Amino acid sequence: MSAIQPFKALRPTPAHAAQVAARPYDVLNSEEARVEAKGNTLSFLQVTKSEIDLDPSIDTHSQVVYDKALENLNRLRKEGILVQEETACYYIYTLVMNGRSQTGLVCVSSVDDYEKGLIKKHEFTRPEKEKDRIDHMRTIRAQTGNVFLAYRDVDAMNQCIENWRSSHTPLFDFTAQDGIQHTIWCVNDSNTVQEITSLFAEQVPCTYIADGHHRAASAAKVATALSDSKDARFFLTTIFPASQLAIFDYNRVIKDLNGLSVDTLLSLLEKDFIISSSVTAVRPTQLHMFGMYLEGKWYQLEAREGTYTADPIGILDITIFTNQILQKHLGIEDQRTDKRIDFVGGIRGLGELEKSVNSGKMKIAFSFYPVSIEQLFAIADSGNVMPPKSTWFEPKLRDGLLTHLI
Secondary structure (H helix, E strand, C coil), X not given: CCCEECECCEEECHHHHHHHCECCHHHCCHHHHHHHHCCCCCCCHHHHCHHHXXXXXXXCCCHHHHHHHHHHHHHHHHCCCEEXXXXXEEXXXXXXXXXXXXXXXXXXXXXXXXXXXXXXXXXCCCHHXXXXXXXXXXXXXXXXXXXXXXXXXXXXXXXXXXXXXXXXCCCEEXXXXXXXXXXXXXXXXXXXXXXXXXXXXXXXXXEEEEECHHHHHHHHHHHHHCCCCCHHHEEEEEEEEHHHCCEECEEEEECCCXXXXXXXXXXXXXXXXXXXXXXXXXXXXXXXXEEEEECCEEEEEEECCCCCCCCCCCCCHHHHHHHHHHHCCCCCCCCCCCCCEEEEEHHHCHHHHHHHHHCCCCCEEEECCCCCHHHHHHHHHHCCCCCCCCCEECCCCCECCCEEEC
């Protein structure tokens, strides 16, 4: 069963929450972070992307960058912008994007659960990305980035959260520049805190990493390194019931056709797919359907029977695409390392695929039907992993609103 705990969050004062809140460190590069934080000395990007305060030529993974993060974090605390909760609390976090809301519980989850497989994974991690987060956490002695977890709905938990939301005033409530509303309640009643802890211990057998595999893996390794810290044995998570979540498509663009002509590629693809041309952009509406944009034209591809299997991995569209298109015809064996392929989050729209191809930067684009949360659960339960960049979750949790000190 799932072991979660309340924690004494380091958080902004309500008056400064909107200025402090920052997009996650891994969704923008250093230059984008510089632009986003310009003129805002309270932006938490100065902690999570602290290279923005240093010479642009600096190695972003050098120790001086992590030391700058610690300096900036200490400054925000000294100035009273960030304060630490006096008692351990849970937090309820609601995000609203384009009229759709989702609500999760912010807590700290057990590293022991992660190591025992009770916090289930569906992706591999890359050592260099782990090292960056390990060095950041060890230097500043804090976990700044949330690990986004999911679990199968528990009615009593849903009711508990809704009861608190409907009867208490939020700690934070603001709309960010991108139009996403962020509302957070502090659950500081000891009876409710105990109820939440007990519900997870008794009715949630496991949780699933939706987003944040590198943050979770890094937190586990930091816990080993900081063996004197009990707080380091838990890591910052926001846990959402499955019914609250929406997974977006994660699309692909590719630089060339591996030496094939357009006609030859279409002829080869027809052996494994039913292909029809489309006068409009193709957003797949069901499993095993793909959109393909090539030389100014959209095509709809439907996988023929026999191109996939019924097991949790084999039935995935990304598996069909990898086996029947990337490896079979386009000569791409490893999507994680091949420079000929790039990934476009579905939130950016199909127009972004057209733009990439029409500019000449890429030759061909593919659109996908989103993975379902139940598919994600099934893969994690089977002990398998998805191909890289299989899921895209929106909206993203903001960094800086709730930080776990270790």
